[in-house]
Amino acid sequence: MSLDTAQVSAELSARGLRLTRQRRAVLDAIAAAPCSLSPLQVYDAAREQCPELGLTTVYRTLEVLDEIGVLRRVHGHGHCESFVPAATAHGHTVVCDACGRVTEFTACDMDAVAEAAARETGYRITDHFLQLSGICSRCAHSAGERSAG
Amino acid sequence: MSLDTAQVSAELSARGLRLTRQRRAVLDAIAAAPCSLSPLQVYDAAREQCPELGLTTVYRTLEVLDEIGVLRRVHGHGHCESFVPAATAHGHTVVCDACGRVTEFTACDMDAVAEAAARETGYRITDHFLQLSGICSRCAHSAGERSAG
DNA sequence: GCCCTTATTGCAATCGGTTTTCACTTTCAG
DNA sequence: CTGAAAGTGAAAACCGATTGCAATAAGGGC
Numbered sequence: 001m002s003l004d005t006a007q008v009s010a011e012l013s014a015r016g017l018r019l020t021r022q023r024r025a026v027l028d029a030i031a032a033a034p035c036s037l038s039p040l041q042v043y044d045a046a047r048e049q050c051p052e053l054g055l056t057t058v059y060r061t062l063e064v065l066d067e068i069g070v071l072r073r074v075h076g077h078g079h080c081e082s083f084v085p086a087a088t089a090h091g092h093t094v095v096c097d098a099c100g101r102v103t104e105f106t107a108c109d110m111d112a113v114a115e116a117a118a119r120e121t122g123y124r125i126t127d128h129f130l131q132l133s134g135i136c137s138r139c140a141h142s143a144g145e146r147s148a149g
Numbered sequence: 150m151s152l153d154t155a156q157v158s159a160e161l162s163a164r165g166l167r168l169t170r171q172r173r174a175v176l177d178a179i180a181a182a183p184c185s186l187s188p189l190q191v192y193d194a195a196r197e198q199c200p201e202l203g204l205t206t207v208y209r210t211l212e213v214l215d216e217i218g219v220l221r222r223v224h225g226h227g228h229c230e231s232f233v234p235a236a237t238a239h240g241h242t243v244v245c246d247a248c249g250r251v252t253e254f255t256a257c258d259m260d261a262v263a264e265a266a267a268r269e270t271g272y273r274i275t276d277h278f279l280q281l282s283g284i285c286s287r288c289a290h291s292a293g294e295r296s297a298g
Numbered sequence: 299g300c301c302c303t304t305a306t307t308g309c310a311a312t313c314g315g316t317t318t319t320c321a322c323t324t325t326c327a328g
Numbered sequence: 329c330t331g332a333a334a335g336t337g338a339a340a341a342c343c344g345a346t347t348g349c350a351a352t353a354a355g356g357g358c
């Protein structure tokens with residue numbers, strides 16, 4: 001997914017931070033994953049590229065990368081916190097219940113929902129957290145093949 | 150909020166479960182709270198009414214009450230899991246960023262959003278988690294008074 | 299009321315993820 | 329090279345959640 005190393009490096013150094021080998025490994029692990037990863041999963045995956053990586057560093061790195069907007073936190077698959085690459089624009093995520101794959105979508109017409117909710121509750125709505133779940137096309141296909149064959 | 154003891158008792162006994170002093174304390178604590186409570190907060194609150202209540206029991210009780218639909222889990226205020234009384238129907242929650250108050254709303258036209266997401270991603274959408282956040286009218290008022298006065 | 303069965307409870311131990319501490323290493327500017 | 333600051337890993341601390349287990353309490357039958 002869209003993880004431009006040069007851009008990340010620029011984002012970091014703009015804040016006096018550095019793109020280290022460990023941070024690169026974390027980034028690569030998340031970019032390569034087909035689904036969201038928990039901190040522990042990031043740790044496991046990134047250690048294949050950087051075996052001396054410590055779990056502490058993973059947590060710190062995830063926090064940094066989330067802060068600068070390179071990663072996005074999602075509530076995924078039983079884990080309260082998992083991480084995916086932040087996509088281009090403001091988007092939401094769909095999680096596949098079968099394989100855990102995370103896909104972003106942008107067709108988010110939440111304005112109508114937010115407005116209706118505001119009318120009903122009297123709140124001034126400032127933010128929303130929306131996450132859909134379902135079955136991705138790949139899993140739907142393989143399930144179809146299995147039940148058909 | 151709508152926590153009818155008699156009805157809860159019926160729900161429980163229909164499943165061979167019992168409405169104990171401890172469970173009543175948990176229910177009362179959540180019903181009395183103006184916002185969602187984490188398990189630990191429930192523990193603290195309920196112990197005022199039932200000092201010998203154990204934290205273990207709180208966890209087990211929350212699970213039971215969630216299962217029978219008396220409580221609802223929400224993602225609230227930094228806590229991954231908090232609990233509020235379940236309102237009448239299928240609804241979503243708005244959380245006030247200022248005071249933590251949780252209000253349910255039913256105006257949920259997610260079908261359109263889900264359909265758009267399905268078109269865009271190819272997923273078959275089966276479920277959604279939506280939570281809005283903002284400022285409740287009470288907090289909006291007090292903030293307005295403060296800045297105006 | 300009493301007895302019996304079974305749900306329920308509290309304590310203490312444990313677990314697992316997260317955070318902190320701290321001494322050491324790396325990076326970068328001068 | 330040198331110094332300052334960012335970054336790191338291992339171990340310990342932390343903390344919420346879970347589990348095992350013996351004691352307790354609730355509710356039905358009598």
